[in-house]
Amino acid sequence: MKNQQSADRKNAGSGGARRLTRAASAAVVVLGLTGVSACGAADTGSSSSKGASGKVTIAVPSWVGAEANGAVAKYILENELDTKAELKQLDESVAFDALHSGKVDAIMEDWGGAPKKVQLYVEENKSVVEGGDLGVVGHIGWFVPKYLADRHPDITDWKNLNKYKDLFKTAESGDKGQLLEGSPSYTTNDDAIIKNLDLEYKTVYAGSEAAQITQIRENYKAKKPFISYWWTPQWLNADIDLVEVKLPEHKEGCDADPEKVDCAYPETPLQKYFNADFAEKGGDAAKFLKNFKWTAEEQNEVAAMIAGEKMSSEAAAEKWVKANKDVWEKWLP
Template sequence: MKNRKHLLRAATATAVVLGVTGLSACGAAKTDSPSSSGGSDSVTIAVPSWVGAEANAAVAKYILENELDMKVKLTQLDESVAFDALNSGKADALLEDWGGAPKKVELYVDSKKSVVPGGDLGVTGHIGWFIPKYLADQHPDITDYKNLNKYAGLFRTAESGDKGQLLEGSPSYTTNDDALIKNLKLEFKTVYAGSEAAQITQIRENYKAKKPFISYWWTPQWLNSQLDLVEVKLPEYKEGCDADPKKVACGYANTPLQKYLSADFAKDNEKAAAFLKNFNWTNDQQNEVAAMIADKKMASDKAAEAWVKANEDVWKAWLPK
C-alpha cells in the first residue's frame, strides 16, 4: 500500500546491539555507484531502524548464510533512503516497507524499474493513538478523539506546556500527527522521545506509575503483549484521505507491509532473490523474535538462531526450489 505516511520508527540503541552497519543518506543517493553485492554469493539488506525490521533481517541473514551459503551484510537505513540504495545498487533488499516513500516507489519501481516488488512480508501494520486501559476505564469517553480536548489537562507536561502531550518516537518517523492535531482542532502538542527505545522506556515508566499518557503507537509491536493499551478512535481511514499531508484529518490505515529488491540483484542472484520473495511470516512470529532482541536483550543472530531452530516447518517453505 502507498498510504504509509506513518512510520519510520527508530531504535538507535537497539541498532547498536544488533551491530547493523550504517550507510549515509548521501552515499546511498548516488546512482552511479557499483553494486555492493560483490557477486552472486553476497546480499546486502537495508534495515529500517525499528526492532521488527531488525527481526526480519536477522532471520533472513541466518537462513541465507546457513542454508544458502550467502554472505550477508545488514545496513541501517530509513525507508526513503533505502529506496535510493536499492536504486544505486548499494543495497539489494528491503524487507519491511510501510509505504512511506510513495514518490520513490513511483520513480524507481514504476518509472525506472531499477527496483522490483518482492511481495508481501505477511505482516500487517497499523498505527494509531493509544492510551493505557486503566485510563480508559476511568474515563470511558476518552477513547473518542472528539472528547480529547476535555481531557487535555491530564496529558500536560513540561515539554507540552498548556497543551496535552502526544508522545512520539523518533523525529525521523513520518507521521500525520501534527496535521491531525491541527485539522481536528485538538489542544495537543507532539513531543518526541527520540527513538523507539526511548519511547518504550517512557511508556513503561508512565504505565508502572499509572500516569495518564497518550502515544503514537503501532502494531505489530512486541510490547503490546506486556501492556494493556487501548486505541483512541480517530476519523475512519478512507482511501486517499491522507493524500495531502497538510490536510489529513483521518486515522491510519491497516497496511500490508511490502518487500522490495534491487532489479539487478533479482536478476543476478536468483536463488537469494527467490528466498527473499518467499520470506513471509506473521505479526506474532515477528514479535517473537523482536521481543528476544529488545526485551530479552539477545544478540540478533542468537535470537534468529533460536527462532529458526524452533520453526523449521515455517522457513523451509521459503527456500528456493
C-alpha cells in the same frame, strides 16, 4: 518498529492501506547492523548482480521488528544457502536510493513512507521491483493505557480528547496535552490531525523507538496517564495493555494532502522491494527473500528476544530458526 503515512504514502493492499515510515536511529537497533548514513550509503559496494554465492545486502530501518526480519534472513542466507549477508541500517527514503543504485539488494519491511521514490524507481526507472508481502499488516494510531480508558471510557473517542488534555500536560507540552512520539525521522500525520481536528495537543518526540518504549513503560508502571503515537505489530504490546483512540474513519484519499489530514491511519500490509538486477540475477538468495513471509506473532517473538530479553539479533535469529524449521523451510528455493 514502523506505518507512518501522509500524502507521501502509497496505497497498498486492503482498504487502500498505506505504509508509514519509522526510520533512522532507535537505540534498540544496534546489534547485527552496520550503520550507514545517507552519505555513507554511497560508499558501499554494489551487490545487485551477485548470485547465490555472492554477498546480499539488506537495508534495515530503525525499529526492532525490521531488525528481526533482517536477522532471520541473514542467518538463513548464511547457514542454509551459503550466502554472505550484510545488514545496513538505513531510513526508508535513503534505502530506496540505495536499492536503485545497487548499494543494497532488498528492503524487507516497507510501510509506504516514500511513495515518490516508489513512483520514480519502481514505476518509471524500473530499477526497483516489488518483492511481495512480508505477511505482516501494520497499523499506526493513538493509544492510551487500558487503566486510563477504564477510568474514563469516553477518552477513546477523539471528540472528547480536549476535555482530558490536562491529564496529559507535561513540561514539554506547556498548556496543551502531550502526544508522545518516537523518532523525529518517523513519518506521521499527527501534527496535521491535531490542527485539523482542533485538538489542544502538542507532539513531543522521545527521540527513538527505544526512548519511547522507556517512557511508556515508566508511565505504565506508575499508572500515569499518557497518550502516544504507537503501532502494531509491536513486541511490547504483549507486556502492556493499550487501547486505541478512535480517530475519524480512514477513507480513500483522506490523507492525500499532508496538510489536510484529518483521519485515522489505515491498515497497511507491509511490503518488500528488491533491486531489479538482484531480483533477476540473485539466484537462490533472491528467491528465498521473495518467499520470506511470516506472521506478526513470529516477528514479535524474535523482536521480543532482541529488545525485551536483550539478546543479540544474531542469537535471537539462531534461536528462532532452530525452533521453527517448519516455518522457514518453506521459504527455501
